[in-house]
Amino acid sequence: MTAKIRIGIAGYxxxxxxxxxxxxxxxxxxxVGVYTxxxxxxxxxxxxxxxxxxxxxxxxxxxxxVLILCGGSKSDLPEQGPKxxxxxxxxxxxxxxxxxxxxxxxxxxxxxxxxxxxxxxAGWDPGMFSIxxxxxxxxxxxxxxxxxxxxxxxxxxxxAVRRVPGVAGGVQxxxxxQEAIDKVRAGLRPTLSTREKHQRECxxxxxxxxxxxxxxxxxxTMEHYFDQYDTTVEFIDAETLAREHADMPxxxxxxxxxxxxxxxxxxxxxxxxxxSNPEFTSSVLVAYARAVHRMNQAGLTGAQTVFDVAPGLxxxxxxxxxxxxxx
Amino acid sequence: MTAKIRIGIAGYxxxxxxxxxxxxxxxxxxxVGVYTxxxxxxxxxxxxxxxxxxxxxxxxxxxxxVLILCGGSKSDLPEQGPKxxxxxxxxxxxxxxxxxxxxxxxxxxxxxxxxxxxxxxAGWDPGMFSIxxxxxxxxxxxxxxxxxxxxxxxxxxxxAVRRVPGVAGGVQxxxxxQEAIDKVRAGLRPTLSTREKHQRECxxxxxxxxxxxxxxxxxxTMEHYFDQYDTTVEFIDAETLAREHADMPxxxxxxxxxxxxxxxxxxxxxxxxxxSNPEFTSSVLVAYARAVHRMNQAGLTGAQTVFDVAPGLxxxxxxxxxxxxxx
Numbered sequence: 338m339t340a341k342i343r344i345g346i347a348g349y350x351x352x353x354x355x356x357x358x359x360x361x362x363x364x365x366x367x368x369v370g371v372y373t374x375x376x377x378x379x380x381x382x383x384x385x386x387x388x389x390x391x392x393x394x395x396x397x398x399x400x401x402x403v404l405i406l407c408g409g410s411k412s413d414l415p416e417q418g419p420k421x422x423x424x425x426x427x428x429x430x431x432x433x434x435x436x437x438x439x440x441x442x443x444x445x446x447x448x449x450x451x452x453x454x455x456x457x458x459a460g461w462d463p464g465m466f467s468i469x470x471x472x473x474x475x476x477x478x479x480x481x482x483x484x485x486x487x488x489x490x491x492x493x494x495x496x497a498v499r500r501v502p503g504v505a506g507g508v509q510x511x512x513x514x515q516e517a518i519d520k521v522r523a524g525l526r527p528t529l530s531t532r533e534k535h536q537r538e539c540x541x542x543x544x545x546x547x548x549x550x551x552x553x554x555x556x557x558t559m560e561h562y563f564d565q566y567d568t569t570v571e572f573i574d575a576e577t578l579a580r581e582h583a584d585m586p587x588x589x590x591x592x593x594x595x596x597x598x599x600x601x602x603x604x605x606x607x608x609x610x611x612x613s614n615p616e617f618t619s620s621v622l623v624a625y626a627r628a629v630h631r632m633n634q635a636g637l638t639g640a641q642t643v644f645d646v647a648p649g650l651x652x653x654x655x656x657x658x659x660x661x662x663x664x
Numbered sequence: 665m666t667a668k669i670r671i672g673i674a675g676y677x678x679x680x681x682x683x684x685x686x687x688x689x690x691x692x693x694x695x696v697g698v699y700t701x702x703x704x705x706x707x708x709x710x711x712x713x714x715x716x717x718x719x720x721x722x723x724x725x726x727x728x729x730v731l732i733l734c735g736g737s738k739s740d741l742p743e744q745g746p747k748x749x750x751x752x753x754x755x756x757x758x759x760x761x762x763x764x765x766x767x768x769x770x771x772x773x774x775x776x777x778x779x780x781x782x783x784x785x786a787g788w789d790p791g792m793f794s795i796x797x798x799x800x801x802x803x804x805x806x807x808x809x810x811x812x813x814x815x816x817x818x819x820x821x822x823x824a825v826r827r828v829p830g831v832a833g834g835v836q837x838x839x840x841x842q843e844a845i846d847k848v849r850a851g852l853r854p855t856l857s858t859r860e861k862h863q864r865e866c867x868x869x870x871x872x873x874x875x876x877x878x879x880x881x882x883x884x885t886m887e888h889y890f891d892q893y894d895t896t897v898e899f900i901d902a903e904t905l906a907r908e909h910a911d912m913p914x915x916x917x918x919x920x921x922x923x924x925x926x927x928x929x930x931x932x933x934x935x936x937x938x939x940s941n942p943e944f945t946s947s948v949l950v951a952y953a954r955a956v957h958r959m960n961q962a963g964l965t966g967a968q969t970v971f972d973v974a975p976g977l978x979x980x981x982x983x984x985x986x987x988x989x990x991x
Contacts, residue, residue, distance in 0.1 A: 358925045362805045438988045463991045465799070465932075468975050470990050472792070475951040475978035476944075478689045522937070597943035598685045604937040605792075609930070610849070616924035617803075624802040644976030644986050648795050649969075651802035659971050661765045663797050664790045 341367040342630050343400060344623070345425070347391060347417060348407035349373050351585070352430065354383050355619025356405050363623060365653045369401050398424050403626040405429075407619075415440065422455040422640070423447035426633045428626050430460040430618055437463065437642075445640035454633040455640045459625045460618040461609055462486070466591050468643050469607040473593025477603055480595020481526045485513035485534060489587030489614065497562045498539050501555045503547030506575060508582045510538045513589065524594045524602035537568040540582055542575050587614035624651045668694040669957050670727065671950070672752070674718060674744060675734035676700050678912070679757065681710050682946025683732050690950060692980045696728050725751050730953040732756070734946075742767065749782040749967070750774035753960045755953050757787040757945055764790065764969075772967035781960040782967045786952045787945040788936055789813070793918050795970050796934040800920025804930055807922020808853045812840035812861060816914025816941065824889045825866050828882045830874030833902060835909045837865045840916065851921045851929035864895040867909055869902050914941035951978045 344360055346353045349371050360368045361384070370387040373380050377388035389397070394404070404425035406417050410433045421427050422444045431440050437458055448455040458464065462484070470482050487510065494509035517534050520527045539556055543549060549572055557568045573581075588609040597603055611617045625643070628650035632641065649659050671687055673680045676698050687695045688711070697714040700707050704715035716724070721731070731752035733744050737760045748754050749771045758767050764785055775782040785791065789811070797809050814837065821836035844861050847854045866883055870876060876899055884895045900908075915936040924930055938944045952970070955977035959968065976986050 355924065362924070434991065437991050438984065441987055458991055465803075467991045471975045471979050471986060474990075475954075475975075475980075476792075476947050478980075524937075524939075597682065597689070597940060597947050601939040601943050603939055603944050603947075606933075606935045606937075608933045608935075610851075610933075611930050612851075612928040613924060613930070616928050617930050620803050620924050620930075627802075642976075642983075642987055642991060644979075644983065644991070645974050647972050647974045648798045648802075649971030652798050652971075653802075653805075656969075656971065657765065659798060660768055660969055663801075664761065664764050664785055664794045664969060664971070 339365070341365055342627060343367055343369045343402045344626055345369050345394070345397070345401040345404040346371045346407055347394065347404055347421065348413065349380060349382070350407060351615035352619055352622075353407035355613070355616040356407060356623055357383060357386065358616060359620045359623040362620075363627075363653070365627070366623065370397070394421065394424065401425055402630050403428060405622050405626055407622075415443070418455070418457065419443045419447050422453055423451045424453070426453050426629050427455045428459055428622050428629055429455075429457055430464075430622060431458045432460060432463055434463060441640050441642070449639040452633075452638050454629050454638050456625050456629045456646070457640055457642060459643055460621050461611075462589070464618075464621055464643055465609070466589070466607070469591040469605075470593075471644060473591065473595075473605050476605065477593050477595030477597070479597075480593055480603075483517075483521045483529070483534075483592045483594070484589065485518060485592075486589035487511035487513045487535065487587070489589070489611070490582075490585050491587075492585075494537065494562055497559060498541060498556055501552055501559075503544050503552045503555075505542045505544045505547075506578050507539060507541040508578070510540075512536045512538055518590065518592070521592045521594055522604060522606065524604050526594050531565045532567060535566060537563060537566045539568065539570045540573050540578065541570055542578050543572060584612070585614045587611050627651060627653065666692070668692055669954060670694055670696045670729045671953055672696050672721070672724065672728040672731040673698045673734055674721065674731055674748065675740065676707060676709070677734060678942035679946055679949075680734035682940070682943040683734060683949055684710055684713065685943060686947045686950040689947075690954075690980070692954070693950065697724070721748065721751065728752055729957050730755060732949050732953055734949075742770070745782070745784065746770045746774050749780055750778045751780070753780050753956050754782045755786055755949050755956055756782075756784055757791070757949060758785045759787060759790055761790060768967050768969070776966040779960075779965050781956050781965050783952050783956045783973070784967055784969060786970055787948050788938075789916070791945075791948055791970055792936070793916070793934070796918040796932075797920075798971060800918065800922075800932050803932065804920050804922030804924070806924075807920055807930075810844075810848045810856070810861075810919045810921070811916065812845060812919075813916040814838035814840045814862065814914065816916070816938070817909075817912050818914075819912075821864065821889055824886060825868060825883055828879055828886075830871050830879045830882075832869045832871045832874075833905050834866060834868040835905070837867075839863045839865055845917065845919070848919045848921055849931060849933065851931050853921050858892045859894060862893060864890055864893045866895065866897045867900050867905065868897055869905050870899060911939070912941045914938050954978060954980065
């Protein structure tokens, strides 16, 4: 039997927890350890696993095949990505779209120098949605691509709502417009404004004595976050927030609509309906860890993206088995 | 400016015609010639292009970067696949699922010996649907995959209907069951019988004096083709057949439904709504011709499948451009 792929987890928030759950679903992998900046003895794991201070990563290079970086894109990954790509094969979910080219360069150099493989920006967007944008455009070059997000909880917009004075708690859901989706699915290739594609729905708990109307106004007029959308604000109590809005569902659609001739329209659609956004993202990271391990063994080093990874590398099955069973 | 990718078309049926249309949509490609077993001077092309007898392929090896094989899987490709893989980089749509492993071997050996790259079984099923079955299983290992076809015209089943005594003409549409799709989309992971997944709908023109009831009975009880399905037969006249059933629409769904934890369900869906089945298949072949050209330049020779092709290789954009624009 082949040796299991030895995985390390750097960072134990929602994503790290999801990676631990995903490893348990993949019999060809094992979890070597969870590495944290907190006191490892204080870290509560969802299921038992070795816990280490993150500084131990300097010494564990011969014990881990792939290190999955589960930190955030704002401050964790810009530091950890280049640092650990010099020591390990890595997978991360860097998702600040505009900074990906720059991030790629900072990770590529140390990974190449160390003979390591570093897969950046995996997940579903960037990630599976990006792959489907590329496939769609390549298969139907005379066409238009549309990405819709939701219905789902947006972490960034929920944070923005919670920063409004008078708000004690709250969440924001992004809702794709059914009318817009229907037009796209019909192959009409419509031009859609920001307002026509998505609505935003907020559930807010007020602080004692806060002015509901002022809070509502502050939210719906907030620049960049809400002013270009039709936004609804519903006020609820703290118990309702905890009971009905604790999950992190998300998803969306990538639709490519195009013509292969003047007469013939074709529509390709990829959609996700996710019960848990972080758990799905984590599952994607773990599948790409398998691919990264194989790419490194094949001598493909340096930074890579999901565009560089052949689909078969994600599967535990051999190429011959995939041809016989899945083609 | 980079030289265009020079494409040859072997065989000019629906697929060859579609490949010609697809090349016109891809500015980085040019059509070198259409190669036919018929008299090339008699061949009517949809738009002007050089026409050659297929025997000329023995002599044009320095004029073509990728030869797209547009023959059928039953008798053309088993002969042409191995033969032309010894002379050219090739792409084909071999779609007899059960024979793919054997076909792969017969193409792999001559391609490897000649330093050529041969992409077999491209299209949408096998092809894009297969890719999505692999992605789905890898991302959600604890789950079930469902493939539904239609609503679409099935060539094989239409041929079977037309072979029934008393039938002058006809077509068969495969219809996926909405009830079954709804259960799968809801993440219920149902066990579905053949009858529960698809219905079959036939439109038939009778020969003069044929017994409608006998024809209907012969169709709905036909082994393998119809006996396991709920099949309806509607009798129409020849004009209606020509007017309303000349297009070749098809499509379908690949749905993966799975759990990332006991609490959380996730559903991934890939769907195609195709105005023209052969034109879409041809577009896929042409995008894979680009990938094959690049793989050969990178030294990746021998038989390949869609599982071996990284998504970025299908796009005319560079890796850096894809990272900046599409990730």
